[in-house]
Structure formats: C-alpha cells, structure tokens
Amino acid sequence: MSRTVFISGASSGFGAACARAFARKGDRLVLAARRAARLDTFAEELRDQARVYPLVLDLRERAAVEKALASLPAEFAEVDVLINNAGLALGLEPAHQTDLDDWDTMVDTNIKALMYCTRLLLPGMVERKRGHVINVSSTAGDWPYPGGNVYGGTKAFVNQFTRNLRADLLGTGVRASCVAPGMAETEFSQVRFKGDAARADQVYADTRPLTAEDVAEIILWIADTPPHVNVNSLEVMSVDQAWGHLAVHRHRGS
Template sequence: MNNMMKKCILITGASSGFGEACARRFAAAGSDLVLCARRLQRLETLVSSLPSSCRVHVQRLDVTDRKSVEAFVDQLPDDFREIDVLVNNAGLALGLEPAHESNLDDWETMVDTNIKGLMGMTRQILPGMVARRRGHIVNIGSVAGSWPYPGGNAYGASKAFVQQFSRGLRADLLGTPVRVSNIEPGLAETEFSLVRMKGDAQKAGDVYTDTHPLCAEDIAEIVYWVTSLPSHVNVNALEVMPVCQAWNPLAVDRTLGNEV
C-alpha cells in the first residue's frame, strides 16, 4: 500500500532542482502538494506537467521574508493546512572567493536563505505537526556542512547550521511521533552552480566536466524513501555523493617555509 497517497507535502524552492524533482516524485505517489518559490511562472509550468489527479496549491514566496512566510502558512487553503511533510529545500550558494575576498552581501544572502528561511518555515509548520502527532521535517543540507573546501566558507557554515539544527529538532521532539531528517548531497548537477557562479554558464559547466554527478531525481528518490519508511523509523541524516566524488587528504602548504 502506498502510504504517501493523499499526504500533504510542502516543498520550498520547488521551481527547479531538488525541489522540482521532489514535487514530481511525490505527485507520482498521489500526494497533495504545496509548492512555493520566488519564480511563480516556473511553479505554474511545473504544475501543468503533473498528473491531473494531483491536488496542488502554489504560491510565490521568498523564504527570507519572515512576515511573508507567516502569512503564507496562515492563509493556506483548508484542504492544504495539515502538512504531513515539510521539505526545506530553498537554499543557495553564492561565490567561491576566499573569505578575505568574499562579498559580505553574498554571505548575508546565504544566511538569510539557508538558515533564517529554513528556521522561519519550520517554526510555522512544526506546531501543527506536534498537535496532530504526525509529520516529518526534511532539511536539505550538504556534505559542505561536514567537510570544508576552499571558497565554501559561509555556505558550508550555513549547512553546518542545518545539520546541527536538525539534530536539535530531534532532541526537542523526543516523545512525539514527529520525524526529522537531514539529507546531505555532494556533487549534484542542477542550477546550483549556475546560481553560485552568478549566471556564468561556462564556469558552472566546468564544475561537472568529466564527472557523473548526482541529479535532482536521485535526491528526490532519497527524500521520498526517507519519508515513506514506517512511522517508527527516523533517518537522522543521510550523506550521499556520486561514486566519482570522495574526500581529499588534508591540505598541506609547503610554500610558507619559516614564515610561520
């Protein structure tokens, strides 16, 4: 029996990438969908391609706007108010400059989206899950939350927050049936790098040259699997990389000599 049939799934950042793929996967399972993103036209195009039997509510939303998030949740139609699964997918990386050359506006945008946006949506949805004694929070983290790399500075730090926040939620929710999972992808080919490179398609494409990266559908299948497990099973965290990716040895600089 499909236990996701008619469950209500809220997905942030649903206009592309992981969010769009998750919407398609849950729609295929017969779930009801609440989809939000900044690009309403992209959401409407997505909805037009979903099965006609799928009930969907879409709305333009910027998760960095706390008041808008509050209003969005407060004004959900009656048929979509009881959220069974929240997929906190909205997030981004901006730039790869070293910390001493980074744009502080980029750092603040990552914090506002990846941290504050995730917190705000979670805080709005979680009380209803606790009251109904059912629900699942799925946060889209990153291997960057555990494994730093040059230029990852604020982005990696924001995903480390997501990792620890997810653990904190699990601790707070002990004694309730509400589940929390942090999904941590590695190299994945979506619009992620295009956004990070601020529209430079050549630089974004170079990230994936001669690799076989994860795709959005891979992550959507993982999110679906985690949420469709029996209700007594909680996947705390799931780190996933393509086979072509692994950890490097610790970096050692041999140019400083006796300077340090």
C-alpha cells in the same frame, strides 16, 4: 493515505524533482518558490497526477511567510511532510575577498527560511502527533573546502538544527531527518557563479555527478519509511566523488 507535502525551492533542482516524485505517489503538494511564471507552469504540469497549490513566496521575508502559511487553503493546511529544500551558494572566493551581500543572502535563504517554515508548520504536526521535517543539507556542512566559508557554515547549521529538532520532538511522533548530498548537477553552480554557464559546466566536466532525481528518490524513501523509523541523517555522493586529502602549505625557498 495521501499526504500533504510542503516543498520550498520547488520550481527547480531537488525541489522540482521531489515534487514530481511525491506527485507520482498521489500526495497533495504545496510548492513554494519565488519565480511566479516558472512555478505556475510547473504546477500545471503536475496537476494530472496530484492536487497542487503553488505558493509564490520569498521565504526570506518572515512576515510574508507567516501570512502565507496562516492562509493555506483547508485542503493543504495540515502539512504532513515539510521538505526544507530552498538554499543556494554564492561565490567561491576566500573569506577575506568575498561579498558580504552574498553572505547575507546565504544566511537568509539557507538558515532563516528553513527556520521560518519549520517553526510555523511544526506546531500543527505536534498537535496531530504526526509529521516529518526533512532538511536538505550538503556534504559542505561537514567537509570544508576553499571558498566554502559561509555556505558550509549554513549547512552545518542545518545539520545541527536537525539533530536538535530530534531532541525537542522526542515523544511527539514527529520525525526530523537531514539529507546531505554531495556534487549534484542542477542549477546550483550556475547560481553560485551568477549565470556563468561555462564556469558552472566545468564543475561537472568529465564526471558523473548525482542528479536531482537521485536525491529526490532518497528523500521519498525517507518519507516512506514506517512512522516509528527516523532516518536521522543521510550523506550521499556520486561514486566519482570522495573526500579530498588534507591541504598542506609548503614554504618554498624560505
């Protein structure tokens, strides 16, 4: 039976790859993103495979999200799978040098947008006694690195929020899962470095990072597990990435 799948941040990266993966299954798709032209073109691409409802929406705007989700067409209103994918990192400066506007944007996008979509779509899932919330986190939510500061903090929120959802949803039949990818080559670094393509390319130079399609296939597998199975969390890295050594500051000549 086909599902209705709501994907945030759906016009690029993990979100677009998820849309393609679920479209191949014949699921109905609600694709939410801010960039209207890109979203419309992408939705048209998928219509040969699936029913698609493009939703041009800034998920950081609570009132707009409330209105949009309350106004979904009947065919798309009963969301079975929510993929909270919208998120970004901005900057790599240390905490004492970063731009507070960047911190605000990361909190609004990575935390608030996820909260709004979850809170507004969850009651219907609970009422129907079925559904699945899949949150896209990051290895940065567990493993710190210089310059990760608020980005890592927002992803730690995603991890813990998903665990608390599991506690709240016990007995409802609704599932909650968290996927935490490591380094993956998407638009992520170009966004982080605000369009500096050369700097973004250096992140992936001479290595084989994850692809958006790798992560999408994992998310699809999680959604396709039997209804009594809940994948609580799944962390995934390329074989070319691992945890770093513990940093030590050495006082020279003191």
